[in-house]
Every structure is written in structure tokens, then in C-alpha cells.
Amino acid sequence: MSRSLGVRLIEGGAEFAVYSENADAVAVCVVGADGTETRTDLGDRTGHVFHGFVRGVEPGTRYGLRVTGPSDPASGLRFDDSKLLLDPYATATTDASDGTILGVVTDPRSFDWGDDAPPRTPLADTVVYELHVKGFTKTMPGVPEELRGTYAGLAHGAAIDYLRDLGVTAVELMPVHRFVQDGHLLEKGLRNYWGYNSLAFLAPHPEYAAADDPLAQVDEFKTMVAALHAAGIEVILDVVYNHTAEGNHDGPTLSLKGIDNPSYYRLVEGDPEHYFDTTGTGNSLNVGHPAALALIMDSLRYWVTEMHVDGFRFDLATTLTRQGGDPDVHSAFLALTHQDPTLAPVKLIAEPWDTAGYQVGGFPADWSEWNGRYRDDVRDFWRGRPGILGTFSQRVLGSPDVYEASRRSPLSSVNFVTAHDGFTLADLTSYDEKHNEANGEGGADGESDNRSSGYGAEGPTDDEGINRLRTRQRKNFLATLLLSAGVPMLLGGDERGRTQGGNNNAYCQDNETSWFDWEHGDDELLDLTRRLIALRRAEPALQPDWYREAPGTGILRSVDLRRADGRRFVASDWLRAEHRAIVFILGHAGHDAFAVLMNAAENGVEFSLPRPPHHAWRLELTSDEGLAVEVARRLTLAPRSFAVLRSTRSLR
Template sequence: MDQADRSFPYPLGVSLREGRANVAVFSSTAERVECCVFDEDGTEHRTALTERTGHVFHALVDGVGPGTRYALRVHGAWDTAAGLRHNGQKLLLDPHARAVSGGYNWGQAVFGHDMNDPGQRDDTDGAGSTPLCVVTGGDFDWGDDAAPRTPLDRTVVYEVHVKGFTQLHPDVPEEIRGTYAGLGHPAAIRHLTDLGVTAVELLPVHQFVQDSHLAEKGLRNYWGYNSIGFLAPHGEYSSSGDTGGQVDEFKAMVKALHAAGLEVILDVVFNHTAEGNHLGPTLSLKGIDNAAYYRLVEGDEEHYFDTTGTGNSLNVSHPAALGLIMDSLRYWVTEMHVDGFRFDLATTLTRQGGDASLHSAFTDLIAQDPVLAPVKMIAEPWDTAGYQVGGFPADWSEWNGKFRDDVRGFWSGQDSVLGTLSQRVLGSPDVYESDRRSPVAGIGFVTAHDGFTLHDLVSYNAKHNSANGEDNNDGESDNKSFNNGAEGPTDDPAVNERRARAARNFLGTLLLSAGVPMLLGGDEMGRTQGGNNNAYCQDNEISWFQWDAVDEDLLDFTRRLIALRREHPALRPRWFRQAPGDDAVEWVRVLRSDGEEFTDEDWDNADARTITFLLGHADGDAFALLLNAAANGVEFTVPDAPHQEWELAAASDPEQQVEGTVSTLLVRDSSFTLLQSRRG
């Protein structure tokens, strides 16, 4: 038989040939698999995948080309006690689909445990009640696109939502606001480049599903942590529609961002899917090979092992699940040109037999993959069953939750936090140095999508989540926040001055610390969510950027801090600092406010609120960072200037002055001052 007339078991999914396609689907438990192609009027044409190699069903399907809509029907046993949930009545999404069109009609035909049982239903899913996969072409013109490959020590990450960033942007054409095209528009890119960030970290853009319980409340899943298509860009973020145009629109966005020197990092959700627990819907993996793709409870295969809080966890001990993850990662790098990934609840992906493992199959596969080696890998190093900051391989970076907690604790007046605060400013050597990992292993952040914005962190003592419809019971209650004298909006100038200073304190600590800083999109302009610290379901003005209410002073302050970091190597060390010396390339001294070295007794002082960092680099200017979290002004003894006399580089107190030679400097209550000694 001529090779052109044969089907192949790899690659999985749909691979185009002339006038037809090779379709391949993995299932170790199915009895029969059909590829269902739909005409424009919804007429369904079924082709059985009659060839079988190992556990892969495959066949050639005629009449398939770019734009063709299709789905799968997987026939086999329904035996939930044995972990089997096959149901040939249901249309299923191809796990390797590269585009998805339409959404789910959350009626009895799709959702609910009883309705998943073929013995209790007489309906058949059709093209009107479920989304369909869309075949895509590969003729996008990348031109001279090149990955920026920004070194980690020069990276400043901007966490942002594709829709929320431009949905209200007045300089982005209305027809593309809130879309991939909107993010790639010159007005949107100009804000990012003027700010000085080097990478956008996009909240989930894999195809995801709206939640039925939110729809019942008139709400929507805004964040998108409810994935169902690991290779498909979410169709709702496309101004080109969801019939395949979303793929080229995403690519055009990446190309435009790259041309501006900006990297694109995807927040990916491989730890679970939208199919939920045993009561959840059957949308794709559950009906294809339930036990291969999900971890089932040993001895009770009807139920799902869950370390994500969403009902299920992907079975990363199985080659099928691991293969799907790896296929997705390689696709987004090679075909979509993204520059890195932030793995949501990454600890779940390292659990093969239950316990998290540094050398899990997941991390080992990524380590040896030449396609993935050059891109940035960032872990959210925890899940509902464990906290693993510092527990990932040396070539990974991690969201450093300790940075967030200790910096918030310091500036909110928490006792006994000065010692750990000093570690965070220095790049967390207490976490990373023993494993020979550098400061850039830590992604420092004060705020993220999950929690208060910076404006709300300094404006609210408590969460205000009533709009979420859960009686304010959702969201974190311990935020280490401080309203500075009034809860929420106020006209009191004294309160607003304290809030402005507090916001600058957090930005200064974040952007002047070693490691990789991550800025929550909108923090630089004073974005508020009205005290909502769990706005996952607020696809509205609560979450969208308010471009008509920009805090220009805060924006300018943030730009200046990022520029300082970019221009001066002393503020972005590549390794943990040495003490000053003739052979030290980068060095640090940590001093008390009186200029003396700290003693063990000083570090143990619960009331200590002040510290000085003297930062230098052999090839650049030196800096003195003076932090005062006390409720009163403190006179600091200023270290001798290593080069020219000290001058003021930045301060959270706009009234701070530095004139001439200074040996002491009064730093007002709850503020920081950064001094600069120019090399010449």
C-alpha cells in the first residue's frame, strides 16, 4: 500500500493531507472510535477509525481541510466502579484540537452525573449543544519573527488578562478591544514598552469552559482556570471569530509583541480540567480514557483524587497524560512562538504516586526536551496538599510566595519579620542557595491576579467579595493588608497620602530586590477591584482596566524604578551577593539604621523595623536602600559613598531631600529611600 493511502498513529489529533486528514486518538479502554465531521448546516458524517496501533485508533478521513468542524464519539463500557465512562451518544472534543468553536449548553444533555449514564438518558448530543473542534491550517507568515530570549536577570514580568487589559482602552479600536488583536495593538504595546516590562504573563488562554454554577448567578469564569483544550487558544478572545481565525490572531499578537521586544509567557493549567469530579460533565478526556488521563481514588475508581480543589487531578504517572502535556508545550513553542510557561499548581504535576517529587517524570521530560530547553519555565510551587517553594529543578523559576508574605508583613508592621525580609530583598538565599540556585530562581511578587490589587492592599483591611454571590465567604481572609485609616474610598487627604506612600513602598521593595520581579497588571496605574480579592467570576468593570482613572504619579514612579533596575546591574544580581572586596563583581552589606553590622540579638528583636542594604557592582553605580517600616521617622547613618557622593535616586516620600555630602538622613515613617553613588 502506498504511504499516501495509509494512516498513522502519530501525531495524535488531525494532520492534514491533500483533501483529507489523518486522525489519531489514544484510548486504552475504548471499543470503537469515530471521527464526526459536520457540514455547515450541522449534518454529521461519521468515519470509524478502523486502524489500531497499540492503544491508538487511527484512519484517513476524507473531505477534511482548514475550517472543517469535527468531534469524536468514543464507544465502550460504562462502568464507573471500574473507572470507565464511555458513552457513544456524546460528542467529545479531541484532546489535540487546535481550535474550538462554540460553547456548551449546560442542560441535562451535557451536565450532571445521572445524565452521563447512558442507561438514564435518551438524547444524543448534536452540533447545537456542544462545541466542536476546528481543523486549522499552517500557512501563517511569521516573517522575521524572533524570540527576544531576555535573560532572567533582566526580566520584568507583567501579569495580565487578555480581555481585561484592553476591553475599555480608548485608543484601541472598539471592534478588537478585549482580544488577542487588542493586546497586539500599538496602543496596548506602547503602554508596556513605556513602562519597561520585558514579558507579559497571560492568564489562561487555553480553551476553557464556563461554569454552570456561575451561569446560574449571571456570572462568568473570568480568569479561565477551567481548561478543556490544551492546544487551542480560547475562542472568545478572538476578534476573528472562533472558527479557526483565533489561531492566526494569536500568532499575530505574539509577532507584534516580539517586534517590540516583549516575551509572551502563558499561564497554563495542566493540573486539572473542566470535567470536574464524578458529578461533573463528560467533555473530552473523561469519555476517551478516564483512568489514563485522571488520577482515580484507589479502591474507589468512581471518584477522583483531587489536589487542586476543582474535582480532579491529571494523571501525570500515565504516558497518555504526560504525552498530551508535552505535545501542548511543544506546539505552543514551535507553532505559536511563545517564550515560556507558568504552571498553575505545578506541585500537582510532580505527584506520581501521591507525594511531590523533584525528579518526577513531568520535570524530567521537560529537562531533556531540546524544544523546551530555551524557554522560561515558572512553577506555582504548591497545591492544596503541599507547599514546595524551593523544591523545583535548578533550571526552573518559581513564584516565591515567601516574598509576598514577608514583604507584606514588613510594611504592615508585623513583628519578627526583619530577618526574613532581608532574605527576600537579597533573592531568598535561605530558599535557593543551598541547592546552588541563583536569585532568579525566585519570581518575586507582592500582588497577583489571585488576591487584592496593590491599590486595594493599601485601602482595605478586609475582603469585599459580595458580588461573587458567596456571602463573602470566598477568597483569602488573611491578606496582611492595611487600609491606612479608612475602609475603601475616602476624600481624607491624610489617608490618601499614606496609601500612596504605602503603594510606592511595595513597588520599591519589589523592583529593587534581587530575583525576577512580577508586576500585577494595573498596579502601576492604581487599578482597584473595590476590595474584591477573588474576582475570578467578575468579567466586568470590577476586573477590567479603567483607563480613564490612571494614577499618573504612580505610573511615572513605577517607570522610573523599572528603568533604574534595567540600567544598573547592582540592582539585578545574577548570583547571591558577596561581601565587598577587591574580587567581588557584585556585593552587598546589610546594616542597621545606625550603620553598624547586625548581631544575632538584633535579628531576634521583634520590634526591629529598619534596615539598610548597600549594593554594588564592579561595572556600575552603587546604591544604598534604606527601609523604615516604623511608625516614626528614623535618622539613618548613611554608609560612605563607594564612588561619588550620594544623590537621591528614588523615595516613597516625595518630600525626601538629599543635598550635598550626607552622613545621616532622616527617613520618615513607613517609607523607603534609595541613594545612588555614581561610578563616574
């Protein structure tokens, strides 16, 4: 863009700048407390940017835009100056009495960051915790009632102490950009809980603030970031730049659609009345146009420089690479993020797919990716799918089959077994089928291929044997996740056995279905999770890049894969249906070594252990309650269970 867009406070008022390639005129309308408007036309135009000075504007001023131009939907033009539009560069928002969303002028200089510094945790040391700002603290003991479910609630000592005690190094916040509610959900008495319905890419969502004043809401978000930083915890935002809440041709005109529809949205070639859609939401941003790209990049830089966040997870990131239709690793979006010095030190994580393409392994080297193949293969292994052992071993070792050929490290892989979209870990091990009736869509919504199991019952049961097996499986999944090469991402609440009652698409459940249940929880599972995270963070052998010997570098990492009988694998072993057990011997020069035993068979399996590299093998962690602490060279591991053994360099 030829000049900075949005609002810039100067003496006596503010400069406003709005991009519109196709508009005839743009006006700023300051809205008073009584709803009256004071209109100022932006009389200057440089290129496609309308700009001008508006007198009397100050922090807290509420405003909207009226944009004049042709109304010709068949040509892609949807101008209507009877609509008061939200400035896409607004850094705070509020709702007028008639429901119109207004921008609110802010002054970033008003907040004192003190000595705040980003933790800059290396990816190799990172453990991500995905959470929802509201759901995490909505019922949390220790957080004052008036702060629960808010940015201030997440900044409270009780919340931060829990995260720090758990051992995670980063929180990945589900969408906090200002979003709007879906009309069809409100009609059914439901609400958009997840927030993948963004409208303002530079403004925090006001419903998550304890403060009523929009300026105080921005400061509240900053205070939350500073508090998490002080605890050594990074803040990663789940951002939705692939589409907006304005939807398809029948959707509302709230902002971009009325400012410059064909510049900001990708329209169907030959039918510009309709929207190109690879997001499943009705529209896709026009990332082939400089205006849309500038909005995304300006938003990213704003959240890093002004709000001090530490990284981004990009929802349906493949859509952002579609300049001409197909995904393109050389797209302008990827090129811009690669060269931007503001974004260079922060974490960039792609959800590497959209409704029309799957790109796991296809992003550049400086990106990490949600590894959907990890999720699927780990689920398949532990539920007993035959012939999966070779693929499973690749996932545990950092997915070299996906990343090594392009010289990308395992840190490109964000490993996860569960995420907000799908079953929780408790439900993954309690249900054969989804149970989404409360969503009001007749059970048609949500993924049907969940690779889950109730292990003989559907949902809660009094059968002790089934419950014991479910608990073991939850422990197995957590151990696999936290002992695999790559960057682990834990779904918030899985460490406590959080359930959604079998709902695997709780996007519209802003209630106890989605909120954390702090009254009930599995303390044994929580303790194991803490111990696994602590072990991973403390032991170099469990923090691998590629497992390999690297002479001359001063680093010696190694892995030795063994069958249960102690023999090394040959090619034909990997696909044999009866092979459902494996041993990973993990080492690092100068440090303790570990043997990770995994048995996904429905029967106990005898393991023959190789000679320990240091002192005798000793049990560190397991899901097999009957396993002895002192370990002989042969041991039998219970059905569907894991064990971590340690060989110490010195007696302790």
C-alpha cells in the same frame, strides 16, 4: 505514544489518531454547516492508538469524536457514544448550535511568521507583567472598539506602546487555552473570567479573538505574539494542566472523560467512581500515565513551535509532580521537561503548591518559582510586623535561605507582592478585610489572611492623611519588588492604582470590577514604576545574582547590610521588635553604587550613612516627599517610606 495524535492533513483528507486504552471503537464525526454528521470509524489500531484516514477533510472542517466502550462508572469507565466529544489535540474550536464544542482542523503552514524571532531575554533582565487579555484592553483608549478585549487588541500599537513605555520585558497571560463556563456561575448571572477551567490544551480561547472564524482566531493569536516580539516583549502563558473543566463524578463529559477516563484522570484508589483531587476543582490529571503526560508535553511543544510563545507559568504545578500521591522532584513530568530540547530555551515557572502541598524551593534548578514567601514577608514588613527584619532582608537578597543550599540562584525566585489571585496593590493598602459579596458565595470565598491594611479606614476615604500613607505604602511595595534580587512580577494595573473594590477573588467578575480602568489612574505611581524599572534594567548593581565578591571572575558584586545607626547587624538584632529599618549598600565593580533605605516604622527614623564608595550620596528615588535631593551623611526618613541613594563613579 506510538504515533502523532490529533489531525494530520494529507492529500485528499486527513489522518486522525486518538489514544484510548480502554475503548472498543473510535469514530471521527465531521459536522456540516447544517449540523449533520458524517461518521468515519478509525479502523486501524496500533497499541492503544486508534487511527485512520478521513476523506475530504480540509482546513476549517469541524469535527468531534464518538467513542464506544463500557459504561461502568464504578470501575472508572464512562464511555457513551451518544456524546460528541472534543478531540484533546484540537488546535482550534467552535461551538455547535446545541452547545457542543467541536474541533476545527487547522493548517499551521498557512501563517507567515516573516522574520519573527523570540527575544530570549535573560532571566536576570526580565521584568514580568501579569495581565488578562480581555481585561487589559477592554476599555483602553487608542484601541479600536472592535478590537478591545482581544488578541488583536493586545497587538495594537496603543497596548504595545504602553507596555514598552512601562519597561516590562514579558507579559504573563492569564489562561488562553480554550476553557468553558461553569454552570453554577451562569445560573447566578456570572462568568468565569480568569479561565482556570481548561478543556483544550492546544487551542486558543475563541472569546478573546476579534475574528469569528476559528482559523483566523489562531492567526490572530500568532499575530499578537509577533507584534509583542517586535517590541522586544516575551509572551509567557499561564497554563492549567493540573485539571480540566470536566470536574468530578457529577461533572460533564466533554472530552477526556469520555475518551479514556482512567488513563487521563487520577481516580481514587479503591473507589474509581470518584476523582483524586489536589486542585480544588474536582479532578486531577493522571500524570503517572503516559497518555496524560504525552498530552501535556505535546501541548507545550506546540505552543513553542507553532505559536512561538516564550515560556509557561504552571498553575498548581505541585499536582503535576504527584505520580504516586506525594510530590516528587524526580517525577516523570519534571524529568520530561528537563530533557526536552524544545523547552530548553524557554522560561518555566512553577506555582509551587496545590491544595495539599507547599513546595517553594523544591523544584529543579532549571525552574523558577512563584515565591509565596516573598509575598508574605514583604507584606508583613511594610505593615509593621515586629521581628520580621531578618526574614525580609533574605527576600530582598533573593531568598538565599530558600535557594542557596541547593545551589539555585535568586533567578529561581519570581518575586511578587500581588497577583491575579488576591488583592490588587491598591486594595492591599485600602482594606482590612475582603469584600467578595458580588461573587454570590456569602463572602466565604477568597483568602482571609491577606496581611493587608486600610490604615484607619475600610476602602475609599476623604482623610488626606490616610490617603497619603496608602500612597507611600504602594510606592514602598513597588520599590521593594523592583529592587529585590530575583525576577520581579508586577500585577497588571498596580502601577496605576487599579482597584477591585476589595474583591480578592474576582475570578467570576467579567466586568468593570476586573477590567482596567483607563479613565482613572495614579500618574505619580505610574511614573515611579517606570523609573524603578528603568533603574533596575540600567544599573548592574541592581541586577544581582548572589551579592558577593567573586575574585577571579571579572565580576564584583557586593552587599553591605547596615542598621539605621550605621552599624552592622549582629545576630540578636534581626528579631528585635524595635528594628524596623534597614540599609542595603549595593555595588558592582566599575559601576555606580546604591544605598536602599527602608523604614517600616510608624515614626521617622534617623539614618547614619556609611562613607559613599564614590562621590557623595545623592537622592535617586523616594516615597518620602520631604527628603532633600542633596543628602548628608545623616538623614531622617519619614514613617513607612523608602529612599534610593546613588553614589556615582563620575560627576554627572
